[in-house]
Structure formats: structure tokens, C-alpha cells
Amino acid sequence: MTEFNEIRKLYGISEAEHFGYSETEILNFEETNNIKLPKVLRDYYLSLGKHKILNESYNRLLEPNSQIGFSDDRYLVFYEENQGVIFWGINENDLSLENPKIYGNYDAINLSEEWFEDSPNIEKFLLSMAILNGTLGGLKYNANKISEDELKAETLEIIEKKWEEIKNITFQSQRYFTNDFNEVITLSINSENKPSGIFIGTNHKDRFISIIEEINITWDYRSDEDE
Template identity: 30%
Template sequence: MMSEKRYQISPIELVQWAEPLFGFGVGKATGFSEKTIASYEAAAGIRLPAALRDYYRACGKASLNCALHEIFVPDKKANPFKKRLTFSYDHIDEDLEIFSQPGEEDYPELAKIRALPRERWGEVTDNYLLFWCENQGCWYAGIEAEDLTQPDPPVYYNDQDDMYSWAPFSNSVQSFLLDIMLQNLEEGNYPDEFEDPVEIQKVLSEGSVDFQRLCEAYPFPGGRFCHTCLDTETNTLYVYGEEAEGRPAYLKVFKPDEEE
């Protein structure tokens, strides 16, 4: 009897499978209650995009969310900072206060902001909802405020280590979550990795993985950067990356250590 294979698993499915096996907590992945999320949304005056909202509800509290790059979570009163959902304009507000102190001089972008009423700050930079950060704080990932009404909007990051310059990170929240959680999963868990095409096909064949199905794209924007197959019987995850500029095709195989 062949084991069950699930191809192109979602970020939620990935975390729900991986948390009990690779997480730092105990048991399955858990999320935030509808009450907590709704309270945050009411206090912030927004509604989270469906893709991000669903992720928070399903597995927002999973330990793997902080294994490397760290998630920001909803606060019932929408208080900013301290690993909570925070808008980039909140950081700018803080800078305005800090640089108002004696001896502190505005840097150019902040000087432009200070000369404008808040409703015109968009002339200098857009406002982003920050929901994840690099493990050393080198960058934040955010969704442009105007895109929050989209179900699965693109994700940006501050590419100059400030709150004024932003560049595309991912074409959708789901592709971002998949990318980040695969990175987090690899932190401290070392998958078997293959780059030789013959060896890749051999490993897939031994695992009865259908290569054609494995190469299918994810159904969301940006879903061609990698492909997955989860063998639920052997608890083996196959992650295939197509050849890209400066990088050969690869296969990573995640499997929990066997108990002695």
C-alpha cells in the first residue's frame, strides 16, 4: 500500500505538520482566538487580509514562528512594538519624538516628514503593517496599508534598514509565509540536501514522489519559487527548488530524527 502524499502544502499545513515534530513547544500548533484578532482589528481600525488572518487563527502561536525570523502578533488594544503588529508610521512617530530631543538632528527623510501633516506623509513614504522581522532586526516585512483589503496581498521589506525605503519581498502573503517558515524549519534541523539531478530523481523515486506533480506551481502569486510533497505516513517533507540564476535545482528532505 502506497503512503499518502500531499503536494504543494499550504503554510498552515506545513506548520501544523512540523510543529509537533520540530517545534520547541509541546504538542500541536495553536493559534489566536477570533476574539483576540477581532479586538485587535477593532482597535487598529482595519481588517487583516484573509491569508494572514487565517494563519494567525490556525497557528499564530506555534513556536516555529520564532525559530529564526520572528512573527509579530495581534494585541487586543493594538498596542505597538514589542513583537506586536505595528505600522511603520508608529516607528516614524517614535523617531519624531526621539529626534526632538536637544542635540539630536533630523536625518533627511525625517525632516521631510516633520514638515508635513500626517495625512501627507505618503508623499515621502507609504505606511506598512509590519508582521514579521529578521532574527537580528535587519529588516521588517510589511503589507502596504492600502493593500490590506486584498485577501492575499504582496509583501514588502525595508531594504535600507529604515522606515522610508521599501522593496518587494514576495508576491503574496502565502508565498512569504511558505518561504519564511521553510527557513525557520531549517534552523536547527538539518535536512538532507541534493543538487545532482540524477541523485534528486533517485531520492524521489525511492520515496514514490511523482516528479511531475511535485513541479506543479502553488495556486497563489509567487508560488513557483519552490514545490513541496509531504508523505504523511513516513513524516517526510520533500522541498524542490527549480534552477534559478546563480543556483542549481535542489531537493531538501526533512524528516524527524528516529527515536533510539
């Protein structure tokens, strides 16, 4: 079974902990729809699929029942954006692959828009969603700044120097950074290829304070100010 070690470490989920659907629940879904889920997605549902903070704090993993289904052009839709604007799925022709590409669609009504490539495979897509969800409320300590005014070259230089970039997990305008998955930073990139938003998250208060001190900007939101 795929271990999803980076996600587990980021959220403080031990290897012994399981928050998954049962084998019977997954089999019932597969038999009802006459399909077999790709191994990596199946493993995720079996091990972490019911972890609500991980899977529902912002964007949402769909449940393997009536919530998951095929679009008219035969993409198996299993993940949705928090406002229901974007849906993500797997091309039906790729379901036999262990770890296929993930595609997105911006048409929330009937998914008739052209599907775009979002991530090179399921495992990387799920990691990107875990990071996004974490920096947007899933991790205990999080903060964000959405403005181009203070996200100057100096800020980007600090992030690139102090944290390791997680590359090739999405094809969208995002950059991800980490310190061994004890904390994560997400940058939104605008059309000029400059940071237009910064989001940070960790479950460790000392690391959170350290990030705040390193990245010396005025944050729009800090979760520790809610305490």
C-alpha cells in the same frame, strides 16, 4: 477558516490542535489600529499564531499588539528576519484583499528602502517561512551545507528527481522541494543561478536518514549529531 494543511502536516500539528490568538485579541488589535486584517493572515493568527517553534525558530512572526505597525510609507509590518535585517509587510491599499501580496524591506532602521515583492500572497509566504524555519531548526531533524564546492550538478539532479519542487511561493533566490510535506529541502541560489546552500528538515528520523543517504555530501551541521 484557512486550514494551512501543508504547514500542519510538516510540523505534525493535527487539525484539532490550535495554537492561536483569541478572537478578542485580534479584534482589539484591529479596533486599536482601525484596520481589518486580510482573512488569510487573520486565520493564521487565530489558528497557529502562538506556535513558537513554527513562528520563532528562525524568522519571526510579530505579535498582534505593539509589535505590528505601519511603516511611514504605509506597509503593515508583521514578520521579521532573525537578525532584524529584513521586515515583511502588506501594502495598506491591499488590506481589504483576502490574500494579498507580501513585500520585503532591507532597511531595519526606518524601512525607507524601496519595498520589493517577496511572495504572490500571504498563504504562500507563510508556507515559505514555515519551510525556512523548519530547515533552520524548527523541525526536529535538520541539516545544512553552505558551500558551492559540493553542491554540484549531480546533487541538484538527485534532488530534482527524488523530490517535488514547490513552485511560485517566493520571488527570491530560493528553491523549495518536498515529499508530500513529510520533509522539505531548501536550496539557496546564487547570482549564477546555481545552488550555494542546501537545508533539509523533517520530524521523522527515518526520513532524515534517508535524505542524508540520498544526498551524499559532507554536511556543515546535522541535528542528529547533537543527540
